[in-house]
Amino acid sequence: MSATARTDPSTHDEISGDIAVYKGIPVQLKHLHFKDALQMNKEFLHEFKMIRDVNHANLARLYGACLDAPRKVLVAEFCPKGTLQDLLGNPQIKLDAQFKFSLTIDIVQGMCFLHDSQLRNHGRLKSSCCQIDNRFTVKLADFGLPTLYNNIAVDRTSQEYINECLWTAPELLRSDVAMATKEADMYSFGIVLQEIITRESPFFNETLDVTVSEILVKVIKGSNPPMRPCCEVPHRLSELHELMKSCWSEEPAHRPSFITIRKDLKKILARFGESGNLLDTLLRRMELYANNLEKLVEDKTLELREEKKKSEELLYQILPRSVAERLKRGLRVEPEEFECVTIYFSDICGFTTISARSTPMQVVDLLNDLYLCFDAVIDAYDVYKVETIGDAYMVVSGLPQRNGNKHAQQIALMSLALLQAIDTFRMRHLPGEKLRLRIGLHSGSVCAGVVGQKMPRYCLFGDTVNTASRMESHGEALQIHMSDPTKQLLDDFPTFNIQKRGVIEVKGKGPMSTFWLLSSSS
Template sequence: MSHLVFPCIPPSSKEASETPWFRASDTKERNENAKKAYESLMTVTLRKPVNEKYQNFSKQVKARAEKLFKNFTYGEGEVNSFVGAFHDAVILYAIALNESLADGVAISNGSEITRRMWNRTFTGITGTVSIDKNGDRNADYSLLDMDPVSSKFRVVANYYGNRKQFEAEPGVDIHWAGDRESPPPDTPTCGFDGSKCPPDKPFPVYLIVIIVLLVLILVVLIVGFFVYRYAKLEAELAEMNWKVKWEDILFGSPGKNKKLERQGSRMSLNRKNSYNSSCSGDTIAAHLSNDGNRQLFTKTGYYKGAIVAIKLINKSNITIHKPLLMEIKRIKDLQNDHIVRFVGACIDPPHQCIITEYCPKGSLQDVLENEEIKLDWMFRYSIMQDIVRGMAYLHSSEVRSHGNLKSTNCVVDSRFVVKITDFGLHQLRTTDDVLDEESFAAFQRKLWTAPELVRMAHRPPEGTQKGDVYSFAIICQEIVYRNGVFYLQNFDISPQEIGEKVLNGMKPYFRPTMEAFDCPCDELAGVIKRCWAEDPVDRPDFQTLKGQIRKLNRDGDKGNILDNLLSRMEQYANNLEALVAERTSDYLEEKRKAEDLLYNMLPRSVATQLIRGESVMAETYESVTIYFSDICGFTALSAESTAMQVVDLLNDLYTAFDTVVSRFDVYKVETIGDAYMVVSGLPMRNGNLHAREIARMSIALLRETKTIKVRHKPDYKLKLRIGIHSGSVCAGVVGLKMPRYCLFGDTVNTASRMESNGEPLKIHVSPFTKVILDDFGVFQLELRGGVEMKGKGTVTTYWLLGENPPEYQPPTNHNIL
């Protein structure tokens, strides 16, 4: 018979621990039977300390127990080892607490104090106390076996948890039951059921053959069934009938596309502010334009004769592998009236996108924020019921959960049926861009997310089913109040503050406003509060919610929803005229802003021609002056600066330059990095005044540069290098999508070489420009001498030092104009 090993708590009585088989109140025969049975028992127990310190501790415990508890006595047995363990636990806590207080950690910071208890070893009353990285103690254990002579249990071996070492007790051997010299085998000779000992009469051969054949046939059928299913699945995955070619998606004329956009945005034309009043309008607009889940901003097209929603995938590369194919198959197989149908996906760069059914009425948030749509309670119950039905189907499918449920991905089709979208396909929806966790959009999206998911360092993209129930509760609160997500009555706090309060999880738990008197019945408020319970276990599932919402929506289930829907459509049509007038006014304002922007990008005369739809012909100008400049040492300065510091520097520099340039008859052509290009004499000709205007502007820019301070390097002095040259050029508009007014000709190249061959804080002038400036007689020029230029040979150039004061009278020259 094999030895049985049981972990046990050390008994309080020494006598009982040494002879546990003996009972004084029992008969001698029964005690002898128990003794024989205990021969097969080995006991694993905590190792009892044998040091003198522990012996003294035991005496003190006994004395205190006798003093404090008159009717209690330990007897002659030793003190239970767990008493010493509790003593060492207090010592461990004291050590961690003292270290925490010494480091300035608050006494209420339990997690930090606990962390300091782990991975620690010290000497306690029970000996060496070792705590591992998981907070568990590496305890010492003793193995007890009954001595066949004295019939008392004795220690035969010890295991030391700190050293992870098993050591036999010197001079003591294990007594194996049945007078064996070695441990019994793990399995009896005939097996536990006697199957290893053959019967006297052998089993009939024909029965064995039949049984084997039947088993083989059954195995072949089972294997064949699974092979067939596997082959069918592999063929279906390899077919990839979900793939859509970008060329197969039709995008209509601009008029058609605008019509499609109006169908999707009509529900949101007169939207109210869905966010807390503490958010500025600029912030909200930026958030709306970047929320990819908003149906309002979904790109649409025609695929196989139907309008589809096209959601771009922000990934540089999509790898097709089996997990992705399986996920797509699961999504494609979903069929439900309250689930947006998956049409397919295009994975051909750069047009990667997901194609789904298009719901023209926009998202649920669009509907709730549109004050023109009146929603009575029957209609609101119907919306909730649609969401519950869709989520119940989704949870019962292989998708299992949504993970990102919110009012922006609950969309409304042409029949005012709410459908769930943006679920599954997480490997496609995961983008290469890292979302800024401190941005407004990040905190806004977390308002629908369950607290336990927000607390996760790596939240699974598929979320949890209980997390979806929490998100549904937040959507229901939106439906009840129609004041945006996480509406708080009489409170004005930002999404970041809301997220922090929800994340803390302090009682009472922070949730949006939900008063029973704001609902037609107390049951609805109770259902919503249960759905956003802090403990996920307390939240109902969607199958339960189906019955609860159905009871609340008795009228909607009776068919009255159709009459309600028709009245809403009639009211909506009556308001279209006012809405169209408002949109027209907005369009004219945006048109004016676009024209102003075009006037800043191109010369006004050229921009006017483009606005009228006229083609701008290239034109030759016989005499203009071109200015080039850059900052010496800009490359080295950029290497020592951050990208934002370089942007700030260029912004300060060009803002100052543009202010100076506006005072002269010149046109700024472009800026590339630190390079600045200006021309005078086009598109409006000004005789020979172009050289004077560029010269005066150059002197002013050089003077302005000396006053500009580099923010992150206040002591750094900017050194502007300028080159100017006069000659003929050809100018015209290049490009249609982003038109640019460009100059061509050798004059441009020569002006650039004048700048590159110049010196810091000096204006390098070509001989052609010097001749024109001499006609004015007011500019101070200094001969530089011959300069070797690529493609020009040696050219005699000059430095422009400045301009004479106003009282200086230049010589009369009638050839200036």
């Protein structure tokens, strides 16, 4: 026997499960934790033989046990759809009235067989003990073996144990030595019916106001009427609701038998026009499952499309769309040379002083507010935002999509718009002060390409980048400083008001003739 790496803990503290392979079929390993050493006496072996001989379509088979190893386990039939508790708690699976009746009949069929067998009762019936196989058939598990289960270590103060007592009949809760009975099984079945009808946990409405322990105290104390789950039931399930209430009668003798319940269910199904034929029931289940699966696939596909759209939009904000498309297809992005583009650089005058007067969080908020403002402005122009470093803001026009000789015009109009935006911008923590923007422009050739694989960046290289940065650093506050190549390109657009600054000494470049862009009449 070889266990896989997959783990599937159950709802019990004392029993947990793994999936393994036994004789070529998947099985569930239920781990056991005993309070004392288990005695392999004649009584225990007889119990185990009885349960090995049990074979019914609505009972999960027990293949064997390993009780002398460090990890003591029961080897049981594996039902891949989980438990009834899992199924009812999954909102993505739709359960109509027919499906609920079908689940109920499966449980009743299994309990009828158990009560008529040498085992005589289940003793631990709850929704977590009802396994669901591939055909959505309910198979009862964890029945029989009283010697083994009575020797399992249980923490009676744990919340898990207290929660499981909600399925226990009141007469057993009142007894110091709880003996499993058919009547107690019927009470547990009534609580399971409440779960099937409402798709909620036991005493769901009551636990909104009081604790589980307080509910159990009221159940044990008894009253008239007794403490039982209160739930709203659809009209089509009203007869099932009446069956449920009869199952949890305070007097054990007044509770019906499972044979009676089975007859009543068949009468109800007959009134609904249901044949009760096994093949018809199976086909209905598979059809409902297929419909659920189609809806689930459709919902997941829509979610995937939405998430893909969000991811692509985020990618397009980090990289140019044409570059991002190539990367998505797994293609290498070759560096590309552009003969003439116009680059914009700007920074905030006195930003170091402002930072010294602000907390780090205030600096982050300031830059975020500022760049959100700038980003909204540049969306109106044919430009590409390259990056922001601290208070520096870099934008280019003419790449990655070439736009002829319009790149200088677009950058110039954008620069004037940013100066207007900065005039009305206010800092949240220093509302009485204005920011002063210093802008530099230059036009020339560059090489552009993607650098890196983790957090790739679309970078520009060439002397044009350095010169544009020099135009910004040698400029003045609230002025747009530009080089002669940019001015010559703007001469083709007579709407701009340009003033000559003259020849200045530029670090690393020597003397350069530069200009101020003052306004535009367009």
